[in-house]
Amino acid sequence: MAAPRRIDLVLDSVKRLLRIGATANLLNLLQKQHPADLAQVFGNLLDNERQAVFSVLVERNPRLAMETVSEMGPEPGAVLLATRAAEDIAKLLQEIASDDAAALIDYLPEELSRQVLELMRPRESGQVESLLEYGEQTAGRIMNPSVFALSEDLTVGEAIIALQGSRDVEMVFYLYVVDARRHLVGVTSLRRLLLVSPETPLKRIMTADLIAVRVDTDQEEVARQVASYNLLAVPVVDEESKLVGIITVDDVIDVIKDEATEDLYRLAGVSGDERVSTPPFEALSKRLPWLAVNLVTAFLTVSVVAYFEDTIARVTALAIFMPVVAGMGGNAGMQTLTVIVRGLALGELSWGNARKTFFKEAAIGLGHGLVLGVLAAGVVWVTTREPMLGLLLAMAMVCNMFVATVAGTLVPLGLKAMRVDPALASSVFITTCTDVVGFGSFLGLATIFLQYLTPS
């Protein structure tokens, strides 16, 4: 049982052994760790420490070194790998499965990845190259092409012998059955092999009705199927229904985590592939476009406020309270938006219940506007002795929070209808909307009822 605390102890020891140059002890410690734990330790080392530790490990235990690099994830893994010569990289990549190798090569600098592919054994570089030909985020890209398959003409006894001879294949508990031309025709399990006599034809105990995905299926759809049907793996077939690979549940977990990160990031305007480890300048440039769009919309808000410049000049108190209306609308809108975006992602919200959800959110917006508007009006009344100012604030809040929840529902649903990711750019729409309506309604109402307000 590896509690986080244990990782910290290992990390401290690694740093210390490296500092005092105790290479043998360091290697000894490293070899006792699981690659997933080593990946976490590597992530917490400084760049130069990480390279030094990697050098020690790669010399003596290239397999563990490469498993660790795989566990680190393709981007940081490729950065670490790129510190070695192309010949080394080509040899090291043969230690891991070709889907993991492909993912790493994809993130190497272009020139280096070309060299590495040339230096790899033809069979392996061929496998990697064909994986890289599939579109990004498709089943073909994340599948492992080493899938164990049994011919439909075998008996159970022959199947068991074939199984005993297989090595290093992923997930041998789902046994896929193929015909002579490698078309996927059925599935059975190790357990079922044990329940019948060895002479039984495999065909008799296989299930012909099985779930498979195509190489061009979106990885999110693959994850949805594996998760909802509680599968441990799903076979991947090509256009001709030939078995070409397998996607296992551990890869699906990575996809689910990545998709959740993407939703979270999109709502905040961060690009999906940014990580804590992304270099500063790259992170700065990736986040800049979103802020630039927000600057443009901010000036849209400015023009709304500017339209009421005369009103503000006459009653300065309006400038003081107007951020409350816009801010509360923004918060209410983001609450709704988040529930809707997540509901869409988890499949809990669809066209069937969209109408009901819309009315629910509209009612919540009105309810919150009334409750909080009255509260805010009371505070304004007590502090400024101007009941009219409070009343205007309450009216603007009801209006803006209603608009916020309505927009928070319609914008992601509208994007979904247009087949755009509902999380993408939704929050710019919502905050622009709540800013414009918030400032506009408050200052607009104030302009209409100007004669009832005390000039400053």
Place this chain on the structure above:
Amino acid sequence: MAAPRRIDLVLDSVKRLLRIGATANLLNLLQKQHPADLAQVFGNLLDNERQAVFSVLVERNPRLAMETVSEMGPEPGAVLLATRAAEDIAKLLQEIASDDAAALIDYLPEELSRQVLELMRPRESGQVESLLEYGEQTAGRIMNPSVFALSEDLTVGEAIIALQGSRDVEMVFYLYVVDARRHLVGVTSLRRLLLVSPETPLKRIMTADLIAVRVDTDQEEVARQVASYNLLAVPVVDEESKLVGIITVDDVIDVIKDEATEDLYRLAGVSGDERVSTPPFEALSKRLPWLAVNLVTAFLTVSVVAYFEDTIARVTALAIFMPVVAGMGGNAGMQTLTVIVRGLALGELSWGNARKTFFKEAAIGLGHGLVLGVLAAGVVWVTTREPMLGLLLAMAMVCNMFVATVAGTLVPLGLKAMRVDPALASSVFITTCTDVVGFGSFLGLATIFLQYLTPS
């Protein structure tokens, strides 16, 4: 291969068959579906339709009906189940695994759940009750107590016979080995059983070094271990290291999804258990406290702006541009906050690289402030012909975006240090901070350089 489109077809047919009262056809259609698909169909029916369809299914195929209820998730599942009499519920719950039954009972109205437990067979209600005794969100709560275990004294041949006799146990590919007092002593696999002769003692082919979790381990930690070590299941042991249950990877996927939802929700101030299906009034009351807290902080901002009332009264243009400073700071802060919160959740950020991340974010804040501040200043200069107003805006933006990224890093790290969820309440801190600093710095600078600004 069930594309979302297929579900919609099934949904339409279900609605139509129900409307025309074609019960036999409806039942026929339902029985061809996977419980996971039926759960999705159920989620998209209106309340009265759902109850009607459930009634039809439960009479003829109680197992499929209950599997569907389980797939719907405990909360909506319990709502549907609660429409039946207590006697029915008690009998129906015996169709599913006791962990699923416990989760459903937990969400039934209190009086009903008490009745149901009394009406269940003693053995089953005992299992359910002991599961419900474990703390929420612990391994004990989500484990399945029906775990298949082999005695360490068996031979491989005897183990295979034991396996052939077992039914309905989860995940028989990890074979856990226990001693006479049911202490977990090792693990082996079906595949390894096939590779050796039947006389081999089980002890010889088992791995004694295995990963297990305790009943009181937090479910998030269970998910972390299963995900990082690429496990298909993890055994659960009690205080005395006795094997008491198993958690399979499909349950872990649910935990991972829930935790991601929780992070997303917390950043937007929505409580973790709200779903699209949550009734309007409940959703309204659950979101209200967050908005109320934001209203309080909004008045804090108001007091900052009010402090500069005289300045605003003299230069109304300040009121027009001040939302830009606060808004851009808020956006920059939320970007940083999201990256940090997600980095902590995925284990990519820890104390080891916190310092580096802090400097990176501070640099990004300064960089964005400079780039966007200069841009904004240009726009102000061109539109108002007041270079000084633009300069003040740029200075305030640099200041506020720097503060935003610094706060966006320190607040979640600080909460983490205090062992509070880093996502919880972080965004209130950040936006309050960027509002106060945004309005304060812009109006403060304007007050200092008031003589250089054109009075309105």
